[in-house]
Amino acid sequence: MISARGLRKSFGDFEAVKGIDVEVRRGEAFGFLGPNGAGKSSTMRMIAAVSPISGGELRILGMDPAVDGPAIRGRLGVCPQEDTLDVELNVRDNLYIYGRYFGLPKVEVNERVDELLDFVQLTEKATSKVEDLSGGMKRRLTIARSLINRPDILLLDEPTTGLDPQARHLVWDRLFRLKQSGVTLVLTTHYMDEAEQLSDRLVVMDKGVIVAEGSPLDLIRQHSTREVAELRFGVAEVGESHDAVAEKVADLGDRVEVLPDRLLVYSDDGDHVIAQVHERGLSPVATLVRRSTLEDVFLRLTGRTLVD
Amino acid sequence: MATLASTGSTIGGRLRLVDGVRRQVDYWVVVYQRTWRGTVISSFLAPLFYVLAMGVLLGGFIDADPDVLEGATSYFDFVVPGLIAAHAMQTAVGETTYPVMAMIKWQRIYDSMLATPLACRDLVAAHLSFVLFRLATTCAVYNLVLAPFGVYGSWWGPILAFASQLLVGMTFAVWVYGFSARLHSEEGYGVLFRLGIFPLFLFSGAFFPISNLGTVGEWIARCTPLWHGVNLSRMFALDNVTWWVAAVNVAYLSVLTVVGWFWAVSGLEKRLVS
Numbered sequence: 001m002i003s004a005r006g007l008r009k010s011f012g013d014f015e016a017v018k019g020i021d022v023e024v025r026r027g028e029a030f031g032f033l034g035p036n037g038a039g040k041s042s043t044m045r046m047i048a049a050v051s052p053i054s055g056g057e058l059r060i061l062g063m064d065p066a067v068d069g070p071a072i073r074g075r076l077g078v079c080p081q082e083d084t085l086d087v088e089l090n091v092r093d094n095l096y097i098y099g100r101y102f103g104l105p106k107v108e109v110n111e112r113v114d115e116l117l118d119f120v121q122l123t124e125k126a127t128s129k130v131e132d133l134s135g136g137m138k139r140r141l142t143i144a145r146s147l148i149n150r151p152d153i154l155l156l157d158e159p160t161t162g163l164d165p166q167a168r169h170l171v172w173d174r175l176f177r178l179k180q181s182g183v184t185l186v187l188t189t190h191y192m193d194e195a196e197q198l199s200d201r202l203v204v205m206d207k208g209v210i211v212a213e214g215s216p217l218d219l220i221r222q223h224s225t226r227e228v229a230e231l232r233f234g235v236a237e238v239g240e241s242h243d244a245v246a247e248k249v250a251d252l253g254d255r256v257e258v259l260p261d262r263l264l265v266y267s268d269d270g271d272h273v274i275a276q277v278h279e280r281g282l283s284p285v286a287t288l289v290r291r292s293t294l295e296d297v298f299l300r301l302t303g304r305t306l307v308d
Numbered sequence: 309m310a311t312l313a314s315t316g317s318t319i320g321g322r323l324r325l326v327d328g329v330r331r332q333v334d335y336w337v338v339v340y341q342r343t344w345r346g347t348v349i350s351s352f353l354a355p356l357f358y359v360l361a362m363g364v365l366l367g368g369f370i371d372a373d374p375d376v377l378e379g380a381t382s383y384f385d386f387v388v389p390g391l392i393a394a395h396a397m398q399t400a401v402g403e404t405t406y407p408v409m410a411m412i413k414w415q416r417i418y419d420s421m422l423a424t425p426l427a428c429r430d431l432v433a434a435h436l437s438f439v440l441f442r443l444a445t446t447c448a449v450y451n452l453v454l455a456p457f458g459v460y461g462s463w464w465g466p467i468l469a470f471a472s473q474l475l476v477g478m479t480f481a482v483w484v485y486g487f488s489a490r491l492h493s494e495e496g497y498g499v500l501f502r503l504g505i506f507p508l509f510l511f512s513g514a515f516f517p518i519s520n521l522g523t524v525g526e527w528i529a530r531c532t533p534l535w536h537g538v539n540l541s542r543m544f545a546l547d548n549v550t551w552w553v554a555a556v557n558v559a560y561l562s563v564l565t566v567v568g569w570f571w572a573v574s575g576l577e578k579r580l581v582s
Contacts, residue, residue: 011582050422051582068321070425084420093338100334101424103327145420 001026001153001184002047006056009042016042018208019056024153029185031199033192033294038205040188041081044157047186049073061152074102077151081158083138087131091122091141094130099148109148116144120174136167143174154178156187160194172197192294204298211301216294223300224292225254227270231277232262232286245282252276257299266296328430329437332421336438350402351446355395356453362515363387378517379548385459389469389545390514392450393537396477399446401505403439404481405497408488411435418580428576436481436572443477461547469544472558476537479561482568489575508534536560 002024009017017039024030032040045051046058049065049072058065060072085094092113099109117123120140125133133141139159146154159175160168175198179185189195195202196216204212204219212219233245242258250256253267267273270289277284323331367383380386411417411431418431451466451473460466487500511521512534518526529535536557543549 048423070323070427071321073423074425076423078423080419080423082416084416086415086417088342089338097335097338098420098424101331101421101426103331103425146423149424 001061002030002186003059004043004047004056005058007043007046007053007058008055009039009046009051010054016208017046017054020203020205020208020210022203022210024184024186027182027184028200029179029187029198031195031202032186032188032205033190033195033199033202033298034188034205035190035298037207039208040205041157043205044155044186044188048076048078048155074149075152077146077149077154079142079146079154079156079159081161083142085130085138085141085145088129090127090129091133092117092126094141095145095148098145102149104149112148112150116147119147119177120144121170134167136163136170139163139167139171140174143171147178151183153184153186156185158188158190160189160191168194192298195294202294204294204301206298206302212297219294219297220292222297224296225266226268226292227266228290228292228296229253229265229267229270229273229277230262230286230288230290231265231274231284233282234285248280248282249273249277255300264296264299266292322427323425323430325430325433328426329434331426332430332434336434336441339438340441347442347446351399351442352449355391355446355450358391358395359384359388359454362391376517378542379546380542384457385546386542387515388454388457388459389542390538392447392454392469393473393476393541394509394512394514394534395450396443396447396473396537397480397508397534398505399443400439400477400481401484401500403442404435404484405488405500406494408435408485409491409494409497412489412576412579413492418576422580428581429573432485432569432573432576436478436485436569439481440474440478443474443481447473447477460545465544465547469541472537472540472544472561475558475561475565476533476540479533479537479565479568482565482572486568486571486575489572489579508532513538533561533564 002022004020004022006019006021007017008015008019020039020043022030022043032038032043034040042051046053046065047060049060049069052066061075063072065072086097089097095113095116096109099112100106104112114123117126120143122137122141122144125137130138130141143156143159146156156175160171163171172194175185175187179198185198187194187198189198199216201215202213202219203210212223214222231245231249233242242263246256246258246263249263249265252273253265255266257264257266265273274287274289277287363384367387370383372380372382372386374381377383377386421431422428447470451470455466460469484500487496491497511525512518512529512532514534518529518535521529540554540557540561543554
């Protein structure tokens with residue numbers, strides 16, 4: 001569905017995407033995970049056939065975006081990072097008018113609008129003005145709008161950024177249903193839980209390059225331990241940094257990460273780590289044992305957290 | 309599935325321009341439905357106030373000498389065709405400043421349109437078609453209202469005057485659109501209005517013959533697009549046409565409009581397709 005080889009994007013002297021290889025197959029949910037500025041959105045704009053590529057090769061649905069941009073865009077659905085809804089139109093008109101841009105006949109667009117309003121649970125809001133909707137409703141409306149042309153591929157750029165937890169779960173539920181109905185999803189996110197929930201396969205991006213690729217589970221297995229023990233110490237014990245304490249526990253796990261507010265000890269048995277810490281006379285003010293996540297993978301690969 | 313191939317409307321991977329515009333008609337109809345009330349005052353009442361104040365009341369103090377007033381037998385007849393051309397400029401500028409900024413930056417409607425098969429030139433063409441529609445309705449009403457006052461010297465004069473008002477309006481529309489596409493802050497409009505549009509409005513021959521500006525001033529005025537529009541509108545309305553001058557006026561505005569079209573499209577492409 002999407003094939004990129006050595007794909008690059010530059011803005012003047014700044015290179016946002018530095019030669020990436022990506023292959024997205026039909027029916028899969030593919031994620032780009034990375035912090036802000038990793039090059040995810042630039043990549044998405046190239047895949048959306050809006051932004052011309054600066055180098056490498058890109059094929060979308062077997063076509064070259066430089067030649068067949070309109071034909072490609074006719075078969076994509078795009079849900080941008082910021083809602084670009086027409087706030088002065090009502091909910092229904094936003095969908096109807098958008099459908100017309102694809103050259104769909106009026107009758108067909110009207111039927112499709114009804115289906116989509118039902119799908120994103122906004123039927124009762126059909127005649128409401130967009131500016132009166134909540135953030136989550138606007139996001140669902142944007143998703144509905146991106147589906148108006150029954151796209152082969154749905155591109156979602158940070159689909160739940162800025163939403164409250166309840167609204168996020170509602171959006172995830174709708175996206176999960178789409179995935180199950182066979183729509184190919186491509187999403188960017190800097191939320192590891194979102195990447196884990198929605199992606200079959202993902203790439204981790206940092207500073208314009210891909211640093212790892214695989215399913216969420218594979219990535220965690222390859223780059224992290226099964227569990228993580230989180231240790232937080234009081235100011236009296238650590239002073240300005242956790243570095244000194246980190247040395248004392250370094251041998252308790254496969255590795256130790258020092259964050260500004262806590263230590264992460266990577267081990268397959270987190271409870272054992274915490275018991276050992278106490279045996280050594282250290283007294284953390286808070287401890288937590290959890291499973292490894294993509295956040296830990298990212299920390300391992302880049303030395304930084306996803307949300308700085 | 310909405311593919312382009314199924315509609316047979318592409319040329320070399322692109323939509324045909326007319327098809328690109330047609331797909332946006334519903335959008336612009338909705339825009340007009342929600343804004344037409346606001347345009348009634350600026351488009352129809354304000355110009356009539358000008359006609360009343362300048363043409364009737366001020367004109368009452370001015371001796372009408374056809375040799376001085378470019379063939380007009382009253383100041384009213386002189387000023388009205390020029391006023392309509394100047395009003396066409398103002399309408400075009402009004403439709404291609406803040407509305408374009410809103411579509412690009414504030415509401416980002418263009419971004420959402422570009423995620424569909426539409427391309428920048430389709431967006432520019434549809435937006436400018438809407439401007440042409442606004443020019444046509446305002447200028448037509450203006451001309452029709454003034455018809456009973458005996459301004460027009462022939463039956464075909466107002467038709468050609470109307471066409472020249474549309475032409476000068478579109479000349480401004482394409483250039484100001486290109487300016488807006490490149491403008492990152494709306495503060496630039498203050499400069500455009502104060503140093504561009506307002507002086508043109510006053511000194512391009514709408515209110516007085518440009519021969520009053522002195523030799524240098526007159527030639528500067530002759531270089532402005534608005535003067536060419538005012539001159540055409542007045543010559544046709546009064547049936548006092550010097551055909552070679554009319555040909556120069558039309559050619560000047562046509563060339564500017566065609567070049568301006570490319571300036572507008574390239575401006576939007578540079579801004580939104582990076």
